Amino acid sequence: MARTIETVAEELRIPSPAAQLRKRVFGHYGLVFGLCALAIVVALAVFAPLLTPHDPYAQDLMGRMKPPFWMAGSDPSHLLGTDYLGRDYLARLLYGARISLAIGLFAALISGLIGTAMGVAAGYFGGRVDLVVTFLINVRLAMPVVLVALAVVAILGGSLQVVVCVLGLLLWDRFAVVMRSSVLQVRDLEYVNAARAIGCSTRRIILREIMPNVVNNLIVVATLEMAHAILLEAALSFLGLGVQPPTPSWGLMISEGKQMMLFEPWLIAIPGVALFVLVLAINLLGDGLRDVTAPENRG
Amino acid sequence: MLMFTLKRLGLAILVTFTVSLLSFSLLFMAGDPASAIAGENATATDIEAIRALYGFDRPFLVQYADWLFGALSGDFGQSYYFKMPVSTLIAERLSTTMLLGVCGISFALLTAIPLGVAAAMRPNSLIDRTALFLSVMGQAMPSFWFGLVLIVVFSIQLGWLPPSGSSTWRHFIMPTVVLGYYAMPAIMRLTRAGMLEVLNADYIRTARAKGASETRVMFKHALRNAVVPVVSLAAVQMGFMLGGSIVVESIFALHGAGYLAWESIGRNDLPTVQALILIFSLFYIVFTFLSDLVNAWLDPRIRVG
Numbered sequence: 001m002a003r004t005i006e007t008v009a010e011e012l013r014i015p016s017p018a019a020q021l022r023k024r025v026f027g028h029y030g031l032v033f034g035l036c037a038l039a040i041v042v043a044l045a046v047f048a049p050l051l052t053p054h055d056p057y058a059q060d061l062m063g064r065m066k067p068p069f070w071m072a073g074s075d076p077s078h079l080l081g082t083d084y085l086g087r088d089y090l091a092r093l094l095y096g097a098r099i100s101l102a103i104g105l106f107a108a109l110i111s112g113l114i115g116t117a118m119g120v121a122a123g124y125f126g127g128r129v130d131l132v133v134t135f136l137i138n139v140r141l142a143m144p145v146v147l148v149a150l151a152v153v154a155i156l157g158g159s160l161q162v163v164v165c166v167l168g169l170l171l172w173d174r175f176a177v178v179m180r181s182s183v184l185q186v187r188d189l190e191y192v193n194a195a196r197a198i199g200c201s202t203r204r205i206i207l208r209e210i211m212p213n214v215v216n217n218l219i220v221v222a223t224l225e226m227a228h229a230i231l232l233e234a235a236l237s238f239l240g241l242g243v244q245p246p247t248p249s250w251g252l253m254i255s256e257g258k259q260m261m262l263f264e265p266w267l268i269a270i271p272g273v274a275l276f277v278l279v280l281a282i283n284l285l286g287d288g289l290r291d292v293t294a295p296e297n298r299g
Numbered sequence: 300m301l302m303f304t305l306k307r308l309g310l311a312i313l314v315t316f317t318v319s320l321l322s323f324s325l326l327f328m329a330g331d332p333a334s335a336i337a338g339e340n341a342t343a344t345d346i347e348a349i350r351a352l353y354g355f356d357r358p359f360l361v362q363y364a365d366w367l368f369g370a371l372s373g374d375f376g377q378s379y380y381f382k383m384p385v386s387t388l389i390a391e392r393l394s395t396t397m398l399l400g401v402c403g404i405s406f407a408l409l410t411a412i413p414l415g416v417a418a419a420m421r422p423n424s425l426i427d428r429t430a431l432f433l434s435v436m437g438q439a440m441p442s443f444w445f446g447l448v449l450i451v452v453f454s455i456q457l458g459w460l461p462p463s464g465s466s467t468w469r470h471f472i473m474p475t476v477v478l479g480y481y482a483m484p485a486i487m488r489l490t491r492a493g494m495l496e497v498l499n500a501d502y503i504r505t506a507r508a509k510g511a512s513e514t515r516v517m518f519k520h521a522l523r524n525a526v527v528p529v530v531s532l533a534a535v536q537m538g539f540m541l542g543g544s545i546v547v548e549s550i551f552a553l554h555g556a557g558y559l560a561w562e563s564i565g566r567n568d569l570p571t572v573q574a575l576i577l578i579f580s581l582f583y584i585v586f587t588f589l590s591d592l593v594n595a596w597l598d599p600r601i602r603v604g
Contacts, residue, residue: 144542
């Protein structure tokens with residue numbers, strides 16, 4: 001039998017690179033937990049209409065403030081009870097997951113585009129471009145995010161689109177910082193110089209040579225910023241200057257429940273736990289991806 | 300060192316001016332401030348009179364320059380809502396926010412550094428796992444919700460602490476915990492990572508080899524070196540915390556500058572909002588400037604590079 005690299009590896013019992021990656025991913029409990037929890041939340045959000053017959057906006061003034069299933073006097077058709085306008089709490093929770101996920105996703109997308117463009121330009125071109133980008137990052141970091149976001153949303157009016165855009169325009173700093181330093185690390189490596197030597201255009205070098213080698217870091221920052229955006233949206237909505245009622249936003253649900261938390265603490269407990277689980281899942285996923293893809297952990 | 304200081308100072312001043320320009324341009328995003336002040340029943344002549352009175356009819360840059368010169372001498376104009384000078388208004392409230400910020404960062408440092416050191420001394424032990432668990436929780440828990448949970452437990456159920464207000468030191472306990480817990484995870488992780496790195500250094504082995512006690516090695520040799528990056532992170536976190544105190548102050552009705560910001564945003568009181576954005580940014584800029592100086596003084600590689 002011919003001894004190829006594969007058979008030698010077989011004899012020495014060296015797992016294939018794919019198997020090694022599988023082992024790293026599935027051996028990382030945080031990553032597995034984050035992935036599963038996020039998948040569940042996404043599934044609940046996507047299939048919300050199938051999971052509950054109730055409309056999250058439908059009010060029922062005769063059936064207000066019904067307690068959730070674990071408390072006495074609960075109504076089996078409203079598993080998590082009803083709020084102060086008689087709206088089904090489970091339906092609002094499920095549709096609220098859509099709001100949070102959409103905000104996280106689109107805010108991370110917008111800020112990712114801005115931050116990556118700035119960071120890559122600064123890292124690749126250096127010199128004056130780098131000076132300008134570094135300066136802009138400093139300015140952005142100096143501005144108090146919550147305060148500026150609140151003020152701008154108050155001026156433009158709170159709608160989903162406005163909140164997404166404001167967060168997207170404010171949260172690009174980490175993308176820019178991380179992309180800049182990642183590009184700095186690879187821009188003078190041999191393969192980039194080789195591409196330059198055979199006369200590739202700058203566009204091609206950045207898109208085909210540099211980006212594939214820094215995209216790991218980009219994904220990690222994107223997950224963490226998504227969690228950041230979800231938390232900020234909840235905080236803005238809680239303060240009454242984010243997404244406006246009657247939209248089923250988790251921050252808004254906590255804010256509405258706050259009036260009655262003295263007697264009905266479950267009103268803030270349910271959306272709060274949901275928010276916590278979602279953000280925890282995304283953070284664990286991001287941290288896990290960083291551990292798994294970090295070059296120093298390869299071996 | 301002088302060159303470094305001057306360069307860094309120049310950057311800080313430039314950032315301050317850019318932030319001031321951005322926060323001033325908020326006024327112009329808002330549409331016509333004159334009709335907002337005049338109210339709903341105002342006639343066109345009334346609005347015109349207000350526009351002339353406040354100087355809204357002048358070009359943008361002239362108004363900006365006017366505001367900036369005022370701001371440099373501590374005059375941020377009149378609050379539309381409170382009908383008093385913005386600077387007086389903010390000066391009254393700022394001490395509460397500063398006190399909260401100092402308490403919050405102290406709480407964060409006093410919990411994060413011992414936890415980080417203990418975690419690094421015994422990686423993967425129970426205490427390391429507990430510290431990791433606390434920091435993961437802290438990063439995922441929305442601070443406004445944490446605040447509400449504390450109110451439900453400690454004010455309503457147990458009745459130990461007052462739920463809102465700022466008259467006694469007991470009013471500051473829960474806000475301090477909430478604000479401090481927000482900054483704790485990052486500081487804890489950095490302390491742990493720094494200690495782990497330092498503990499592998501040659502001079503630690505030397506210290507152990509010459510027979511120094513473990514406590515001495517930890518605190519005299521290792522922690523002193525590991526704590527350097529923590530100083531600059533703490534400065535950054537302090538800046539973020541003051542900016543983020545708006546959430547905490549509004550939950551606990553703590554009448555500081557953050558609460559004022561929330562009130563004035565809700566009431567469209569733009570001169571106050573502009574001034575607060577500038578002041579909170581200024582805190583961040585000053586903290587990071589000072590920590591850069593401290594670091595450059597501690598570590599010569601920074602000031603040369």
